[in-house]
């Protein structure tokens with residue numbers, strides 16, 4: 001059996017894999033948040049950043065594929081570990097609070113599934129910009145000029161996208177679940193790596209709590225500020241009408257019914 005097989009077939013190996021892919025996803029979340037917080041600056045800031053990323057297709061696709069691999073491995077190792085655990089313990093615990101399991105720890109798999117569903121929605125919303133899921137219109141029609149070039153207006157897309165009440169709610173619910181998932185996931189990652197003595201454990205718990213709270217606040221403040229019209233409202237007012245006009249279906253052509261011609 002080679003090393004990859006051995007890691008994959010042991011439950012400890014799967015725990016490591018889940019922890020390492022989870023850690024890579026947290027690094028992505030921190031970077032993604034830093035990028036998104038630029039929405040609090042002038043529109044050119046985040047538009048320039050998005051344009052820079054798209055102008056480096058090798059880097060962008062490398063990061064996208066790496067991210068996809070991490071998400072895939074994280075999910076598969078979580079599901080197989082849950083199956084191994086339930087096979088090892090066929091009878092459910094008699095009490096709910098058995099072995100000090102927190103609410104978050106008991107619902108890691110369902111919470112993770114909802115977060116995965118959010119990611120699919122989020123990609124359809126902003127990356128694929130599908131008009132059917134945004135309640136606004138065709139985001140690909142939103143463009144602006146940057147250094148004399150016509151570029152996608154990511155700032156207007158974010159503001160118009162998150163001003164929609166039900167969309168804002170989806171984002172906020174997802175951030176809440178992500179916060180609970182991370183609070184438990186981060187500390188259990190260190191636990192799998194063997195850091196569970198009385199010296200490290202309180203520090204690890206604190207680190208997990210501070211990181212998940214910082215991500216919760218950082219990610220929630222964006223949809224809240226946009227929804228409350230604190231960010232970008234004046235900027236998108238004009239864009240809104242231009243977008244409506246661009247998305248509008250052409251009026252049906254006049255059809256003359258034979259025998260009913262206008263007199």
Ligand code: HEM
Nearest residue numbers: 032036050064119122126127154158171178219220222223
């Ligand atoms: C307030 C919350 C968030 C906002 C405003 C936001 C904004 C965005 C935007 C604007 C894009 C598209 C960039 C573009 O293609 O031009 C994007 C892509 C993405 N976001 Fe988010 N995001 C948020 C939360 C999240 C969360 C919580 C996750 C993960 C759990 C996430 C994962 C992703 C991924 C995987 C992509 C695709 C990256 C790519 O296409 O290269 N986002 N986000």
